[in-house]
Amino acid sequence: MDAQQDGDGAWTPPNQINIDPKQLGKVVVGVAVAGALLIATFSSFYTVEPDEQAVVLRFGRLIGTTDPGLHFKLPFGIDSALTRQVKTIRKIEFGYGTAQAGVRTQYRAQTAEDEAVSLMLTGDLNIVDLSWVVQYQISDLERYLFRMNDPDRAVRDLSETAMRAVVGDHTIDEVLRNRETMAGLMQERLQKGLNNYECGIRVVTVQLQDVTPPKPVEASFNEVNKAQQERSRLENEAMQEYNRVIPLARGEAKRRVAEAEGYSLDRVNRAKGEVARFTELLAAYKESPEVTRKRLYLEAVEEVLPRVKQVIVAEGDGVLKLLPLSGAGGVR
Numbered sequence: 582m583d584a585q586q587d588g589d590g591a592w593t594p595p596n597q598i599n600i601d602p603k604q605l606g607k608v609v610v611g612v613a614v615a616g617a618l619l620i621a622t623f624s625s626f627y628t629v630e631p632d633e634q635a636v637v638l639r640f641g642r643l644i645g646t647t648d649p650g651l652h653f654k655l656p657f658g659i660d661s662a663l664t665r666q667v668k669t670i671r672k673i674e675f676g677y678g679t680a681q682a683g684v685r686t687q688y689r690a691q692t693a694e695d696e697a698v699s700l701m702l703t704g705d706l707n708i709v710d711l712s713w714v715v716q717y718q719i720s721d722l723e724r725y726l727f728r729m730n731d732p733d734r735a736v737r738d739l740s741e742t743a744m745r746a747v748v749g750d751h752t753i754d755e756v757l758r759n760r761e762t763m764a765g766l767m768q769e770r771l772q773k774g775l776n777n778y779e780c781g782i783r784v785v786t787v788q789l790q791d792v793t794p795p796k797p798v799e800a801s802f803n804e805v806n807k808a809q810q811e812r813s814r815l816e817n818e819a820m821q822e823y824n825r826v827i828p829l830a831r832g833e834a835k836r837r838v839a840e841a842e843g844y845s846l847d848r849v850n851r852a853k854g855e856v857a858r859f860t861e862l863l864a865a866y867k868e869s870p871e872v873t874r875k876r877l878y879l880e881a882v883e884e885v886l887p888r889v890k891q892v893i894v895a896e897g898d899g900v901l902k903l904l905p906l907s908g909a910g911g912v913r
Contacts, residue, residue, distance in 0.1 A: 724781030
């Protein structure tokens with residue numbers, strides 16, 4: 582109500598507004614109900630992004646896991662949703678650190694902590710300076726959130742343990758020359774350890790970035806490595822010469838052995854033939870000595886005469902002159 586003035590010009594206070602308490606109570610209740618409905622509406626739904634998963638807790642107790650999309654939950658804090666990126670590849674670096682990623686990645690200087698991690702003892706009691714990176718992602722969100730207090734720290738600790746175990750099982754030459762093999766063995770051992778702890782983590786890949794001897798002995802080690810390479814080169818050349826000469830010598834030896842065996846077989850067969858011929862001749866001689874003797878004589882003369890150049894024929898006590906049998910008109 583507006584203020585009024587009386588006839589003498591004195592000011593009169595306005596009339597007081599009378600509000601019904603019942604009406605006021607209804608208004609307050611309506612506002613409270615509307616606010617509660619508004620809060621319930623906004624707190625009853627949650628969104629899970631395409632690369633995420635969510636776990637739903639009811640009064641702090643796990644009741645399930647939800648996939649990407651829009652989902653309903655009980656309002657007023659009865660249900661709560663914890664979302665994590667399960668498709669994102671996470672990375673942990675050992676023995677080095679990335680200062681700025683990009684087309685040309687920049688790495689920070691190696692710290693004392695990096696050096697303590699990267700220096701390892703091989704199976705033949707040598708020291709190697711090794712840096713590597715582990716990439717992993719969440720495979721089971723429930724285990725990742727509730728089985729361990731700090732699963733990412735577990736990945737770091739188990740990675741270092743697995744790498745030291747693998748390096749300790751091999752010589753320094755095997756570690757330096759077989760990076761892929763070492764990385765595969767380390768990944769297998771790391772995944773086995775994570776599975777034993779039920780971390781809900783899957784190892785995507787393990788990459789060895791740099792494998793070198795320690796700085797103080799790097800020059801000496803390179804000299805030894807060069808000497809070993811030179812030895813390998815000479816051994817390869819010797820093996821090539823061996824492969825060229827030895828097969829030829831073996832082939833020649835086999836050829837000569839085969840010739841000797843053939844000659845031996847021929848001589849044996851000839852000897853057997855001569856023995857058989859002599860046996861037949863002896864039997865014939867025993868039956869007819871004169872005939873056999875004359876036949877042998879004639880066969881010998883038939884074999885010898887074609888090779889002589891001159892023949893002198895003697896008849897009785899007289900001697901005939903020399904017959905030029907080697908001439909064109911000579912007698913043969």
